[in-house]
Amino acid sequence: MNRELKRVSIVALIMFVTLLVSSTLIQFVQADSLAADPRNSRTLYESYSVERGPILVDGDPIAYSTATDDFYRFQRTYSNGPLYAPVTGYIPVNGEATGLERSLNDYLSGQSSSQFFDQLNRLISGQDPVGASVEVAIDPVAQQAAWDALGDYTGAVIVTEPETGRILAMVTKPTFDPNTMTVHDGEQVQATYEGLLADPGDPLFNRATGGDMNPPGSVFKLVVTAAALESGRYTPDSTFPNPGEFTLPGSTSVVRNSGGGTCGGGATVTLADALRLSCNIPFAELGIELGDNAIRDQAEKFGFDSEFLIPTETEPSTYPQGLDDAQTALTAFGQGDVRATPLQMAMVSAAIANDGIVMNPDLVDQITAPDLRPLEEFEPSEFGRAISEATADTMVQMMVNGVENGAASNARIDGVSVAGKTGTAENGEDDPYTLWFTGFAPADDPQYAITVLVEDGGGLGQEGYGNLIAAPIAKQVLEAVLNK
Amino acid sequence: MTDHAATGRVTTAGDGGAPARPATPPSGIRRIRIPQKLRNLEFWLLIVACFINASAIVLVQLGALGRIDTQLVLLGAGLSVLVFGLHIAMRFVARDADPFLLPIATVLNGLGIAMIYRIDIAEGDAGWESAAVRQIAWSAIAIICAIATIFVIRNHRVLFRYTYLAGLVAIILLILPLVPGLGQSRGGAQVWIGFGDIATFQPGEIAKIALAVFFAGYLVRNRDSLSMVGKKFLGMQFPRARDLGPLLIVWALSMSVIVFQRDLGTALLYFGLFLVMLYVATSRLSWVVLGLSLFLAGAIIASQTLDYVGNRFANWLTPFSDERFNADPGGSYQLVQGLFGLANGGLIGTGWGQGRPDLTPVPQSDYIIASLGEELGLAGIFAILALYLLFVARGFRIGFAGQDDFGKLLGVGLAFVVALQVFIVVGGVTRVIPLTGLTTPFLAAGGSSLVANWIIVALLLRLSDTVRNHPRLVIDG
Numbered sequence: 001m002n003r004e005l006k007r008v009s010i011v012a013l014i015m016f017v018t019l020l021v022s023s024t025l026i027q028f029v030q031a032d033s034l035a036a037d038p039r040n041s042r043t044l045y046e047s048y049s050v051e052r053g054p055i056l057v058d059g060d061p062i063a064y065s066t067a068t069d070d071f072y073r074f075q076r077t078y079s080n081g082p083l084y085a086p087v088t089g090y091i092p093v094n095g096e097a098t099g100l101e102r103s104l105n106d107y108l109s110g111q112s113s114s115q116f117f118d119q120l121n122r123l124i125s126g127q128d129p130v131g132a133s134v135e136v137a138i139d140p141v142a143q144q145a146a147w148d149a150l151g152d153y154t155g156a157v158i159v160t161e162p163e164t165g166r167i168l169a170m171v172t173k174p175t176f177d178p179n180t181m182t183v184h185d186g187e188q189v190q191a192t193y194e195g196l197l198a199d200p201g202d203p204l205f206n207r208a209t210g211g212d213m214n215p216p217g218s219v220f221k222l223v224v225t226a227a228a229l230e231s232g233r234y235t236p237d238s239t240f241p242n243p244g245e246f247t248l249p250g251s252t253s254v255v256r257n258s259g260g261g262t263c264g265g266g267a268t269v270t271l272a273d274a275l276r277l278s279c280n281i282p283f284a285e286l287g288i289e290l291g292d293n294a295i296r297d298q299a300e301k302f303g304f305d306s307e308f309l310i311p312t313e314t315e316p317s318t319y320p321q322g323l324d325d326a327q328t329a330l331t332a333f334g335q336g337d338v339r340a341t342p343l344q345m346a347m348v349s350a351a352i353a354n355d356g357i358v359m360n361p362d363l364v365d366q367i368t369a370p371d372l373r374p375l376e377e378f379e380p381s382e383f384g385r386a387i388s389e390a391t392a393d394t395m396v397q398m399m400v401n402g403v404e405n406g407a408a409s410n411a412r413i414d415g416v417s418v419a420g421k422t423g424t425a426e427n428g429e430d431d432p433y434t435l436w437f438t439g440f441a442p443a444d445d446p447q448y449a450i451t452v453l454v455e456d457g458g459g460l461g462q463e464g465y466g467n468l469i470a471a472p473i474a475k476q477v478l479e480a481v482l483n484k
Numbered sequence: 485m486t487d488h489a490a491t492g493r494v495t496t497a498g499d500g501g502a503p504a505r506p507a508t509p510p511s512g513i514r515r516i517r518i519p520q521k522l523r524n525l526e527f528w529l530l531i532v533a534c535f536i537n538a539s540a541i542v543l544v545q546l547g548a549l550g551r552i553d554t555q556l557v558l559l560g561a562g563l564s565v566l567v568f569g570l571h572i573a574m575r576f577v578a579r580d581a582d583p584f585l586l587p588i589a590t591v592l593n594g595l596g597i598a599m600i601y602r603i604d605i606a607e608g609d610a611g612w613e614s615a616a617v618r619q620i621a622w623s624a625i626a627i628i629c630a631i632a633t634i635f636v637i638r639n640h641r642v643l644f645r646y647t648y649l650a651g652l653v654a655i656i657l658l659i660l661p662l663v664p665g666l667g668q669s670r671g672g673a674q675v676w677i678g679f680g681d682i683a684t685f686q687p688g689e690i691a692k693i694a695l696a697v698f699f700a701g702y703l704v705r706n707r708d709s710l711s712m713v714g715k716k717f718l719g720m721q722f723p724r725a726r727d728l729g730p731l732l733i734v735w736a737l738s739m740s741v742i743v744f745q746r747d748l749g750t751a752l753l754y755f756g757l758f759l760v761m762l763y764v765a766t767s768r769l770s771w772v773v774l775g776l777s778l779f780l781a782g783a784i785i786a787s788q789t790l791d792y793v794g795n796r797f798a799n800w801l802t803p804f805s806d807e808r809f810n811a812d813p814g815g816s817y818q819l820v821q822g823l824f825g826l827a828n829g830g831l832i833g834t835g836w837g838q839g840r841p842d843l844t845p846v847p848q849s850d851y852i853i854a855s856l857g858e859e860l861g862l863a864g865i866f867a868i869l870a871l872y873l874l875f876v877a878r879g880f881r882i883g884f885a886g887q888d889d890f891g892k893l894l895g896v897g898l899a900f901v902v903a904l905q906v907f908i909v910v911g912g913v914t915r916v917i918p919l920t921g922l923t924t925p926f927l928a929a930g931g932s933s934l935v936a937n938w939i940i941v942a943l944l945l946r947l948s949d950t951v952r953n954h955p956r957l958v959i960d961g
Contacts, residue, residue: 001764001765001883001892002884003767004767005880005883005884005896013873015904016876016903019906019914020869024862027829027862027865028830040824042840042843043828071840
C-alpha cells in the first residue's frame with residue numbers, strides 16, 4: 001500500500017507545484033501585460049488613487065486632492081475652476097486628462113523619475129505615495145484682471161513676462177468648470193464631456209494656445225515690418241505708393257485699406273505711418289517686394305511653425321507654403337492662410353520688448369517634492385533671436401506711436417507708455433471679424449506683454465474692430481497689473 | 485499490510501471495540517517516548533499562529549481603516565482561546581497527535597478571517613452583516629465540533645463499524661439541497677439548504693467526510709474482489725466487468741451532482757477522492773485510467789449539453805475575448821478580474837487593506853485566494869500553498885506510518901480531499917483548470933466548509949495519535 005501512497009503523494013506534490021507555477025505566471029510573468037489590459041479597472045483606479053500634488057498660484061492651491069471613502073480614494077478639486085481651467089485642465093475618472101494635469105502627470109502623481117527614490121522609500125516604509133506640487137507662473141492679479149476685462153466675449157487673453165517667457169495670465173472664454181469633470185461617476189463625466197463637446201461655444205477650447213486658429217490680421221504686420229527692417233533694405237521712412245485701391249497681381253481681387261481711401265494724405269506713405277495707421281495696401285506692396293520666403297523666415301524666427309510645450313502642448317501657429325504674389329500680399333496683412341494663437345502673438349510682442357530675443361513660454365515656476373525638495377526649477381530659456389536689438393528699438397517706437405496717435409489709441413494709459421498693435425481679421429465674406437490687440441508696457445522698461453483675442457467680432461459682426469473692443473481689454477489688464 | 489489476514493485482524497479489532505490503548509499504561513513500564521514534547525511544540529506553534537493572525541487583523545485595520553478597532557481583535561482573541569481549548573483537550577485524549585495540523589489550520593483560518601474582515605471594511609458591512617463576525621462565530625462552532633469529535637471518537641476504528649451508515653448519510657446529505665422548500669440555489673448551484681436566509685448550510689461539505697469514511701470502510705472490505713485481474717488491454721490489466729459496479733455508481737453520483745446540483749467542482753472532488761482511495765486500496769492503475777476516462781467523457785458531454793459547464797470551459801480557454809468577458813451571465817468577468825487582482829499584487833502584494841480585491845465578485849469566498857494573492861502577493865500565495873502542502877503531507881504521513889488499512893486509507897482520503905479541493909479552487913482561479921465553485925479550505929467564508937474542515941483536522945489528529953502511540957504499545961506489551 002505504501003508504494004501507491006508514495007505515488008499519490010507525488011501526484012499531490014505535482015498538483016501543488018502546478019499551482020505555484022500558475023500563480024507565478026500570473027503574478028510575475030504576465031503581471032505587466034495584465035496591468036496594461038484596458039479593461040483592468042485596478043490600473044485605472046491606481047492612477048487616481050495617488051494623493052496628487054496640488055497646483056499652486058502664488059502659494060494658493062488652484063487644484064488639490066482630498067481623501068474620500070470611495071474606490072478612487074481621492075477627490076480632485078479645482079478652486080476657482082473656470083478661471084484657471086486653461087491652466088490646470090482636469091483629470092477625469094475615465095478618459096484623458098488635459099492641461100497641466102496631463103503634461104505634468106508624472107510629477108503630480110509622484111511617478112516621475114526624479115521621484116524614484118521617494119517611491120522606493122515609501123514602498124519600504126509603507127507610506128502612501130504623494131505627488132509633487134506644481135507652482136505656476138500665473139500672477140493671480142493678472143489672471144483675475146484678464147478674466148474681468150474679457151467679460152462675456154468669446155476669446156482669450158494672455159500675459160507674459162518679456163524677459164523670461166513666464167506666462168502670467170492665460171484666460172479663455174467661454175470656459176467650463178473642471179470640477180464637473182472630476183466627479184467620481186464615469187457616466188456623469190461622459191455626459192458632461194459630451195455636453196461640453198456639443199456646446200456651440202466650444203468651451204473646451206483653450207483659445208489662448210489653440211482652438212479655432214484665427215487669422216492674425218493686422219497684428220501680423222509686426223512680423224512683416226520686422227522682416228523689412230531686418231532685410232536692411234527698408235527703414236521706417238521707406239515709402240510706398242499710396243493708392244486707394246490695390247488690385248492683386250494676376251487676380252481681380254482688390255485690396256482696400258480699412259475705412260477705405262488712402263493711407264493718410266499724399267502720393268506715398270512711409271512704413272512707419274503704414275504700421276501706425278495699420279494700412280493694408282502699403283503692406284500688400286511690401287509683402288510682394290519681400291517675398292513669402294522672407295516673411296516666412298521672419299515668422300519662424302518668432303516661433304511660427306514650431307510647437308511649444310508650456311509644458312502643456314500648444315497649437316503651432318502657421319505661415320503657409322508655396323505662395324504666389326497675390327497670396328503673399330494677403331499674408332502681409334495677416335490674411336490668407338496665416339494662422340496665429342494669442343500665445344504666438346504674445347511672443348512676437350515680447351520679443352520686440354526683449355531686445356529681439358524670443359523666450360520659450362512657460363507656465364511653471366517650480367515643482368516641489370512633498371518633502372519640499374525642489375525637483376524642477378524654472379530657468380528662462382531662449383528660443384532664439386528674431387530681430388536685432390536695433391530693429392527691436394525701432395519697432396518699440398513704431399508701436400508706441402501706434403498707441404499714442406495711431407490705430408491702437410484705445411490702449412493708451414495715462415502716465416505709462418504703451419506699445420501696441422491692433423488687428424481686425426476677416427474670416428469668411430459675411431463672417432464676423434476676429435479682433436486682436438498685442439503689445440507691452442511700460443514701453444521703456446517692458447514688464448508685461450499682452451495679447452487679446454476676441455472672436456465673433458465681439459458680438460458686433462463686421463462692425464467690431466480691434467481698437468474698439470480688444471485694445472480696451474488690454475488697457476484694463478495692463479492698468480491692473482501696473483497699479484499692483 | 486496488504487494481505488487479507490491483516491484486514492481481518494483490523495476488522496476484528498474494530499468490531500470488538502477493544503480500546504486503542506489502556507487508559508493508563510501498566511505500572512512499572514518505562515516510557516520510551518515523551519508525548520508532552522509534541523504538545524509543547526504544538527503549544528509554541530499555536531502561539532506563533534495566533535500572533536500571525538492577530539497581526540493580520542491589526543494590519544488590515546491599519547491598512548483599510550487607518551485605526552485599531554479592538555472589538556474584532558477581542559473576537560479573534562476569543563477564537564484563540566477555543567483553539568487552545570482544543571490543544572488542552574488533546575493533552576488529555578490525544579497526546580501523541582501530530583503537532584503541526586492544529587497550528588496550520590489555525591493560521592489558515594485566521595488569515596481567512598482577516599481577509600474577509602478586510603473586504604467587509606471595503607463593502608461597509610459591520611455587526612451581524614459583517615461576514616467576518618459570522619466567520620468568527622462559525623469558526624467557534626467548527627472548533628467546538630472538532631473538540632467534540634476528538635472526545636467522542638477515541639478510536640478511529642469505531643468509524644469502520646459505521647461504514648454503510650456513513651455511506652447512507654453521505655447520500656442523504658447530497659440529496660438534501662434538492663428537497664423542495666429546503667434546498668436553495670445560489671450562483672446557479674443547488675448545493676445549499678436553509679430556511680429563508682437563516683442558518684444556510686452546504687451539506688455537501690460534510691458529505692465529503694462521510695464519503696471518505698464510507699470509501700475507506702468499503703474498500704478495505706472489498707479490495708480483494710476489486711483487485712482481481714480481468715482482461716489485459718493496451719498493456720494494462722483491467723478489472724473484471726462484474727466489479728465495475730462501485731466505480732459506475734460513484735461516477736453516476738458525480739454526474740448527477742453536475743446535472744442536478746450544477747456543481748462541477750464538488751463532483752470532481754468526490755470522484756477524485758474515490759479514485760485515489762480506490763487506487764491506494766487496490767494498487768490497480770487501471771481503475772484510475774478507467775475512472776478518469778469516464779469522468780472526462782462525462783465532463784465533455786456535460787460541456788456540450790449543459791450551458792453552465794460549456795461556459796466554464798469557454799471562459800477557461802479564452803477568458804480575454806470580449807465575447808466571454810462581456811457575457812452575462814456565465815461570462816469570464818470574475819475570472820479576469822481575479823487575474824487582474826493577482827497581477828496587481830505582483831511579487832510582494834499591495835499589503836493588507838491596500839489592494840482592491842473587492843472589485844472581484846465574491847472576493848471573500850470563492851475568490852479569497854485571489855484576494856490574498858493581491859494583498860500578500862506571490863510571496864503570500866507561496867506561503868499559503870506551503871501551509872496546505874505541509875498539512876496534506878502530515879495527513880499522508882499517517883497513511884505511511886499507519887498500522888491498520890482502514891486508518892491508512894481514511895488518513896490518505898482526508899488529506900487528499902483537502903489537497904484536491906485546494907487544487908480545484910486555486911487551479912480554477914489561476915486558469916490551470918476551468919473555474920468551479922468550491923470553498924478554499926479554512927480560508928473561505930462559509931460555515932459548513934469550516935465545520936467540515938475542522939472535523940477533518942480532528943479526525944487526522946485522532947488518526948495520528950493512534951499511529952504514534954501504537955509502537956509504544958507493541959513494545960510495552
